[in-house]
Amino acid sequence: MNRSLLLLFIIGISLGTGIIFSCTQSDHQSPDTSSKEHTIDRQFVGDESCASCHSSQMASWEGSHHDYAMKEASERTVRGDFDNTTFTHQEETYRFFREDSLFMVEAPGPDGGSVHYQVTHTFGWAPLQQYLLDFGKGKLQALNIAWDTEKEEWFAMNPEEEIQHGDWLHWTGGAMNWNTMCADCHSTNLQQNYIAEADSFHTTWSSINVSCESCHGPGKKHVDFVQSEEVEGATIERIREDLELTQNTPQTEQIDQCAQCHALREDMTDDYAHTGNFLDHYNPTLPHPESYFADGQIKEEVYVYGSFLQSKMFGEGVKCNDCHDPHSLELKANVTDNTLCMQCHEPRYNTVEHYKHRVNTEASQCINCHMTGRYYMEVDFRRDHSFRVPRPDLSAEFDTPNACNDCHDQRSPEWAARAIEEWYGPERPDHFSEILLKANETGADALPALKELIADTLQPDIARATAVWYAGQFPSRQSLELLEGSLKDESPLVRNSTARALASFPENLKNPALQEALDDSLRAVRIAAAEGLAEFSAADISFNMKQHFNDALEEYKRYLEVSQYFPQGQMNRGQFFEKQGQPDRAIAAYRKALEKDPYFNPARINLAYLYNRRGNNAEAEKLLKKVIEQEPDYGPVYYSLALLLAEEKQLAEAVPHFKKAAELMPQNARTRYNWAISLQQLGRPQQAEEAYRQAIALDPENPDYHYGISTLYIQQEQYRDARPHAKKLTELQPNNDRFRRLLQMINSRIGN
Template identity: 40%
Template sequence: MLVFGLLAIFVSCKQIAKEEYVPIEPSYYHASFVGAGSCVECHQKEYKDWENSHHDQAMKLADSTTILADFNNTSFTHNKVKSSFFRKGADYFVNTQGEDGTYRDFKIVYTYGVIPLQQYIVAFPNGEFNCLLTAWDTKKKKWYHLQPDLDIKHDEWINWSGGSQRWNTMCADCHSTDLKKNYDLTTGVYSTSFSEINVACEGCHGPAGEHVSFYKDAEEKALKGEEPPQLYLGANIASKELVDKCARCHSRRTNLTPFFDYKGDFMDHYYPRMLEEPLYELDGQIKDEVYVYSSFIQSKMYAEGVSCKDCHNVHSLSLKREGNDLCLNCHTPDYNTAEHHFHPLNTEASLCINCHMDGKLYMGNDYRRDHSFRIPRPDQSVGYNTPNACNKCHTDKTAEWAAKFIKNKFGPERADHFSDHLLKGYLGDYNEFKKVFSNKSYPDIARATALSLYADSPISKEEILNLTLYLNDSSVFVRNETVRGLERIADPTFANRVVPMLEDSLRVVRISAAHYFNSIDKSLVKESEAFKKANKEYLVELDTNSDFPAGLHQLGVYEQGQGNYEKAIVYYKKAILEDNYNNRSRMNLALLNYQMGKPSESETLYLKVIEQEPEFSYPYYMLGLLYNETGEVKKALEFLSKAILKDPPNINAYSNYALLLQQQASNEASIEVINKGLKQFPLEEKLLYIKLLGEFNLQLRYDAIETTGILLQLNPNNTDYLQIMKQLQSGT
């Protein structure tokens, strides 16, 4: 009998009825939020700087004063989908394809952003608000599509009417003040609220009710010895704390709590993404939209105490100085010379930012710069195909040319950088990852990234034991990735070392520890009060993200781990309903169906995955196992043979295919399959043992001796291998 080798990292579900619209309502019930108007009297300059800034313009009611686009019976067509923009009296409308594939009129209720693009928000039933993917280029003054290279179907999650453009889910937390999403998973209704529609004073400084109240009678209270109450973000805040507070919105992260309460640390509310593909280049440079934070904390500037306010006016958001003058505020004039940058002075090429803050276009026309402030490394481009600033301008030259130029001008040696080791690690030298996470002089996020990658490498028991030492690291990034890495390693031997993490000072680590025990073995902590508290926080995180397909998937995984299979099925089906291309949930659902004695339902789901992702190896592999279990050997061989040709490479596909061939007396074919597998997984003991079985069946004594010798090199104390070698050498 073949063994299922796919790890389950895994909801009939009725479409939620959407019967009425639920408008967004300001949450002035929150008495401590008093609004930007309460700040003007004492903070006129700051208010004037903020007024009309990007924070002020983050979101507005749609009317003639806020809409910048041409709604005078204009239209834009993308992939045969036509959007027509027009007015009815004072209201603005778009006629376009909706979530059901039909065209109808949608009223524009809010504007979103201002420069270099403006998006438009439509109200959907059940309190959902969605951003159109057709946006207005405010510089070129024309309509354009935010995903021009994608052919998006009307029922896809990434369509404008799907979850990826849902304001409540994707955008609201950072574009309004005192935002509460208020999503009810049972009814599918959003009752989202805010105190102010845009990012106003209290969006950054926190609720100011007590602050305003104090200064109404400040002199009298001072005479009584009363101290003014502290705001969440004050003028004299330390640089690294300021960066962490800005990170709440300027980072790619996952929410841990249902709303931000202006208490605790950044990582009590959010889990930032590590420097991994597809969000980042292999060396940590920006790739996808990552919103600055995890780039900036890689930089030497951050390490030296530079923060956002040193370059930006924190109220207007504009730069404090123009051109190289901004950089020369801290750096010596020697850097602003042709002898340093080798370009004519006072040209675009001589600007510091064009060498040290290379950027990318996001959302079609929004050029954002990489805030890791790194030195260009064309030599890394040569070896690892990473981008570099030199060749972004010198497009007619090769990376080899740029690397040689740098070497000639600055010498053969490059300053040590964590990316040198990360890149070597990606190429297979896993100890290079260790050089990063063991070096406390490197940025914490780079160390945590390297540790995560190391934990996914083939490491020994001793190396896992050494890894547990980083549960005590001073960096929350490193502690958290250690817990998450140990969960993926899935060796319960080290579970007791994770127990203290249930009481870590930061919520993100406590949640990761609770997730660990739910995944590895909850019985180890079933009587622990610390686990019960941390697990409650974990369940809050799951509920917070239950309007994401990934969040529904995780709820399915949780219920599956509790043995609540029917609940798990409900969540997996909901995840697929939310995103029809969510094949993680489809794969888990298929496996659950099989385990519950429903092989035909399982088969249908796997075939759907193959239809949508024909190059994905796992559905072929799982179907091969399923057909073998149901006695359809011919089909099993067919799908296992396809599985070994697809990505990602799957060692179990090779081993199970070879074993099934041997059961059919096709031993030569079995050995051919194993030899192909050994090219993907060199010196893999399981594959070598199956090869040995085939050689035994074919009575290939000398080949079997050679294979047994390799097995003994890998596992010299294995008594079975020693006995086999003895028999082979004696010829018995």
């Protein structure tokens, strides 16, 4: 579905870590802007306290992207032209002007009418700067028109998309709301404080930008220690003990800390609190479509975590601060002459013999072959951190991007593949992406290869977790057997992916298998298990897991509260209430999701199904027709509407929708089967025959389709046409008496 995944418009910021040895505490007050009170947590001391001892680190940080992640709007911080300039996008005009010392924007508001807004804050510094506008009720919205700091002009961040007023994705809607979509990665110790009853916020922070304690954690214990007599004679290890991200922080711990913001992830809790594991607070998006290309390369705005964990660099122990200065965020060495890469790699890789292009050109730079990139928000170029070897041969087979054709865009992948073979020989090293690509193409046929990848602990854990995701797309006893062992895998990513995969399995398959995840050490895994088992009562849970089940269910409920601002969060609440046998609360949640986003059709479809189950098909029909109005190319909704109409005995009205569904879902055999039944019942045998034949061509081993066409031929007394299908039925199910009798009857009518 076009809108089944929301686009998250979050400004990315460069990787940052840091080193702290001692601090001096100071009285720090948060900036008071837009008549909002921003309180400070007593455990956070503010970056001024750090500066007294760490002046060089502070000087390096000042002026960085972290420093400018968010600022109050002022003459010093605003880079855009507010000298009564205008910009027109999709026939709507935006005016940027001043009122005394204030920066103002005249822009189309929620209903399309022109509204004057005050710019309260800047967001980012380069290559673009966004502006936050005060919407009242504690809400700030990020304007979709931003300032290009290189070209020094206004531009639209989504120029090709026609987003309607009232849409969640409109700049006045939830997708561009600072409090929920951006704030926690642009300020320190951010507390959203959403008040659901009033649909308002009382959002607070300790520091307005990404400051020392964003990465190093609350500093009060550290400050108290270094100001005490205990510091005399203390080891450096003791001085660092109360901090996160110091010089000797282990790789995984450092990356997990950076991944709070440099990952595409879903919040599991309302506060990171600098406690626990990454998966105690977040559920990261794995590298599979739609966010990534099927081989794991970046596609949508996914940041760095999901890419880097695929890389050999990560496998060899490389950390973020091996390449990035943890305070200035600049690269530690030059990349144009490959000095940065040569910190670790042998000199032979920095030769013409390796890169096969002229020296001192863009083609001789390691990053242009091994770190391709894409533009986000129109002007922000970001590189893929999976550090992969160009594979134009895979591009030729699976239509994935590759570095060679990024430059040689007038040439074919086949041409590039021949060049690679000529230079480096015919053999390519095995790569996990080959299995993932085939799984994306062939579906359940890839299960044996996926099983091997999941079991291969030499492969990146995130690749194994993605293989689990693919296996979960084909619920069956075969895939269940494959996944059951993964629930106890040492990798947190694999266990989390397994629990989420099993959660979508049919009831008879996932319970009791999923119970094993209820006492997992990580919250994300326990929540996934609770979600999957929510339709069961405690009586369905084994005795020794009952308390774990109850505890995990409470964690899941708290997660639902955290995400209730979002349409997806309300839909999740609706699904939970359905599982708990509370249909009225489910209806209210689905309605709330649609109130937040009138175009959020997953909730509309779920609501239609719920009305159908409650016997209110008239309301269900209206909802499904609304989906078709908004998404006329979404095949499954035509199929759902056709089934609903058929259930109501409105076969003539159902047939056109079956036909449209078949056109939009050319590989869906079941659609054609139900279409054929409707045509058969309407007395249109020739059309029914064609629909049955299409279904059989797509799924020749399905007995339903052979039985259906057999009955059609028998009705038409075409026994010779019916016989091969009846015979096929006995081959598919040799112990089925009904199928044997059907074949005997057909043979008797033919006379042999």
